Amino acid sequence: MSKVFGLSLGILAAIGGFVDIGDLVFNTAAGATFGYQLMWVIPIGVVGIIVYSEMCGRVAAVSGKAVFDAVRERVGFKAALGALVSSEVVNLMMLAAELGGVAIALQLLSGLPYRWLILLAVISFAVIIWATAFEWLERIFGYGGLCMLVFAVAAVKVGPDWVKVGKGFIPHVTQHNPTLYAYFVIGLLGTALSPYEVYFYSSGGIESKWSPKDVGLNRANAIAGYALGGTLSLALMIVGATVFLGHGISPQHLGTVALGAGDPLGKIGLLLALVGILFAVGGASIDTLFSGAYNLAQFCGWEWGRYRHPKGAPRFALTWLVLLVLAMGIVMTGVDAVALTEYAVIFSVVALPLTYVPILLVANDKAYMGRYGNGRLANALGLVYLVVLAVVALTAIPLMVLTNVGQN
C-alpha cells in the first residue's frame, strides 16, 4: 500500500498540474478543431515535462533545493526577482481560473449559484489546507482525479478511426489555417510544460521528505504521473475529435468537455467526468496556490512547506491565504475562467527558459549533486527541450496576436 501511496505526488502533479483547466479545454478544442492532427504534440510535451520533473525532483531529493532556490542562485538576483514577479502574476491568474473551474464543476453538479460556490470553494480550500497534512492533500486530490480516466474509456467507446489516430502521431503541418494550427501546437506545449508543475513537484518532493535514496521513487513518480496525464490528454483530444468535430461544436465551456464523456457513456459517464474534473481542477488549485507561496518563501529564504505546519512557517501560511483571497477577488468579477487560463498559459510560456535553465545547471553541479548529477541522456534531452522552449517562448505572443487568442 505504501508503494501505491508513494506515487501520490506524481499523480497529483499529473492530474492537477498536467490535466488542469487549460489542458481540459485546449486538448478538447484541439480535437474539435483539427481532429487527430495534433496528437503528435502531446508525447513531445509529456517527455519534456518528465525530463525536467525528474531532474528537479532529483535535485530536491539530493540537495534539498527546490526550483526557486535554484533560480535565485543561478540567474542572479535581478533576473530572479523578475522571474518571481512574473511567476506570481501567472500563478495567480491560473489559480483564479482553476477556482472558477471548481465552481463551474460544482455548479453543474449542484445547480447552485456560481458566486456562492466560489465562496464555498475558497472557504473549503482554506480549511482543508490549514488542517490537512500534505500527503493527504496529495491522496484526496490525486486519487479523486482518477475519475478522469472515464475519458479514456469514452475515447475507446466512441470508436475513433484508429488509423487516422495513428497518423496524428506523425508530426506534420496542416494546409487548412496553419497559423491557428501553430497556435494550438504552442498552447499544447505550453500547458504541458507550465512552470508551476515543476515548482510544485520539486517542493512536493521536499514536503514528502525525499532523500538521495528516493531518486528511484522520484523517477517512477515523474514517469508514471505524466504518462498518465499524457494518456488523459490524448483521450480528451480523441473525444474532442470524434464527438465534437463531426457536429461542428467548439468547446468553450468546461461543461462541454464533460459532455464528451456523457455522449458515449450516458449519465454515469457524465457524472464521473464532472467529479473527475472537480478533483483535477481542485488539485490544480492546490498546485498553483502552493507554487505561489513556495516561490515567494524560497526567494526570501523564509521557512516554508505544509510539513512545517502553519505554526512553524507562519509567513508561508499567510502567503497562501492571501493568494487564495486575491484569486477569489479575481474570479468573483465574473471573468471567463477558460479565457483567463489561455492568457495565463501563453504568458507563462515566455518565462519558461528562466525556470528550466537553472534546473539544468543545478542538476549538473557536481558540488552538491555528486554521483547523482545528470547523465548523458538527461543532458541531451534537457538541451533539446531548451531549444523547444526557446522556440515556444519566442512565438507564443506573436501567435496569440495573429490568431486573436485562438478565435480564428
Next chain:
Amino acid sequence: MSCTELDIGLHVLDHQLLDKDGRRCGNVDDLAIEGGPGEVPEVVALLVGPGYWGPRAGWVGRLAGWIGGGAKVRIDWDDVAKVDSAVHLKRNATQLGLGRGDDRLRPYAEKIPGAGR
C-alpha cells in the same frame, strides 16, 4: 569556518540560510568583503534581509526591499558552520536576529485551531 576552495559568488551568495536547528532563516542577500588594494579580499560577513536588495537590482530592488520591510541583519563569517547546498549557521535564528517575521506572526497563527497539525 575556514574555506579553502569555494566559489563565493556561486555557492554562497543567494543561498538558503539554515540555523543550527535546521530552520530556514533567510537568504544570503549580499556579502561584506574587506581588503585593500594588493590584499587578498576576504568575506567578513553575510548580509541578510530585504534592506540589502537595493544595491543588487536598482530601483526595482529598492521597491521590493521596501515592500519587504527593509530589514537588515549582518551575520559574521565566524557564525558560519559549513557551506554545502545551503549555508549552515552555528547559532539559532532568534539569537542571530533572523526569521523575525515568522516569530512575530506565530502567536497569531497559533490562535487558529489546527495550526500545529
